[in-house]
Amino acid sequence: MGTNYPPAVNPGDQIILFDAVCKLCNRWSRFIIRFDKQHRFKLCSVQSEQGQAILQWFGYPLDQFETMLLVQGDQAIAKSNAFLEIVRQLPFPWPLLSIAKILPQKMRDWCYDRIALNRYKLFGKYEYCLLATADHERRFL
Numbered sequence: 309m310g311t312n313y314p315p316a317v318n319p320g321d322q323i324i325l326f327d328a329v330c331k332l333c334n335r336w337s338r339f340i341i342r343f344d345k346q347h348r349f350k351l352c353s354v355q356s357e358q359g360q361a362i363l364q365w366f367g368y369p370l371d372q373f374e375t376m377l378l379v380q381g382d383q384a385i386a387k388s389n390a391f392l393e394i395v396r397q398l399p400f401p402w403p404l405l406s407i408a409k410i411l412p413q414k415m416r417d418w419c420y421d422r423i424a425l426n427r428y429k430l431f432g433k434y435e436y437c438l439l440a441t442a443d444h445e446r447r448f449l
Contacts, residue, residue: 312382316352316358317382322350322379323362324337324350324376324379325359325376326352326354326376327373327376328354329433331433331434332423333427334434336376344398348397349394349397354373362377362379368384376391377390378394387420392405392408
């Protein structure tokens, strides 16, 4: 029997789920598009039909988005571990940020949560989800 994958996810996929109304998250997705020259990652809004189906498959809430998720096949990586895994795969100098792995995960996730839980106050919020531009459309689910 084969492995069961979330909806719209294929073996080998690495999908970053992000909050599309969050201005910080949108900057993060543009950062990924800019530096992920090998197209290792696909982006998916948690508000999209595909994003909602993936969240549901992993048992995450469908109406509160407190973490970015990195989906690798049938695994979901959250919070600071997701961030560090993503930057590890980007070109130099970004993998240097992985040095933060020496800190205890509880400490890293506490810092991550402070930003995530206050991201709208700190960075702002769009009134609606932004759509991918035509030249980046293939980078999104």
